[in-house]
Amino acid sequence: DGGITQSPKYLFRKEGQNVTLSCEQNLNHDAMYWYRQDPGQGLRLIYYSQIVNDFQKGDIAEGYSVSREKKESFPLTVTSAQKNPTAFYLCASSTRGTDSYEQYFGPGTRLTVT
Amino acid sequence: GIQVEQSPPDLILQEGANSTLRCNFSDSVNNLQWFHQNPWGQLINLFYIPSGTKQNGRLSATTVATERYSLLYISSSQTTDSGVYFCAVDPSGGGADGLTFGKGTHLIIQP
Numbered sequence: 001d002g003g004i005t006q007s008p009k010y011l012f013r014k015e016g017q018n019v020t021l022s023c024e025q026n027l028n029h030d031a032m033y034w035y036r037q038d039p040g041q042g043l044r045l046i047y048y049s050q051i052v053n054d055f056q057k058g059d060i061a062e063g064y065s066v067s068r069e070k071k072e073s074f075p076l077t078v079t080s081a082q083k084n085p086t087a088f089y090l091c092a093s094s095t096r097g098t099d100s101y102e103q104y105f106g107p108g109t110r111l112t113v114t
Numbered sequence: 115g116i117q118v119e120q121s122p123p124d125l126i127l128q129e130g131a132n133s134t135l136r137c138n139f140s141d142s143v144n145n146l147q148w149f150h151q152n153p154w155g156q157l158i159n160l161f162y163i164p165s166g167t168k169q170n171g172r173l174s175a176t177t178v179a180t181e182r183y184s185l186l187y188i189s190s191s192q193t194t195d196s197g198v199y200f201c202a203v204d205p206s207g208g209g210a211d212g213l214t215f216g217k218g219t220h221l222i223i224q225p
Contacts, residue, residue, distance in 0.1 A: 033212055042215030058212050101145045102162040108155045
């Protein structure tokens with residue numbers, strides 16, 4: 001059953017701690033993405049990766065870091081430098097180099113930092 | 115960067131009514147998608163439609179790329195259609211870059 005999985009669904013952390021959110025896909029997609037959603041708002045792009053071992057900053061990369069060591073995995077670390085980390089985080093993936101770049105999303109992780 | 119504006123921001127309708135949601139964007143795009151976000155936050159793909167017209171059951175979408183807008187039509191609304199509808203675009207020529215989202219249209223269908 002192909003898809004995108006994110007874990008955990010809910011995550012609670014104390015201020016000052018780094019936390020890593022998991023994203024795995026078995027769709028054989030080359031490109032993967034991380035977005036952040038705040039209440040009542042649209043999604044904003046944090047980082048994206050078009051191929052393994054390469055990634056690009058999105059619109060709001062400050063305070064976040066990523067790695068792309070495997071095609072299937074694109075973990076996101078929310079560092080203590082991120083000033084407002086509490087949000088809903090969504091991971092997505094897509095093909096590249098074809099006629100369609102349709103993105104598909106995982107179920108998301110709700111992070112609460114107190 | 116590219117601007118994406120959705121209208122109306124909120125829409126309340128009775129079951130069975132038809133609706134039209136609009137998405138305006140400020141530059142040419144390589145990718146345009148419509149999503150429905152359900153109450154659990156899951157984004158459900160409705161259409162991938164950088165240009166042209168597509169239909170899927172009671173939903174249809176049209177993108178007029180030369181005039182930089184897209185429309186999502188929902189006919190014979192059901193209460194399960196309630197939720198937030200997002201339009202998102204990727205302006206890059208190379209594709210497979212990130213999407214820029216509008217703020218969404220919050221649709222409530224009353225029984």
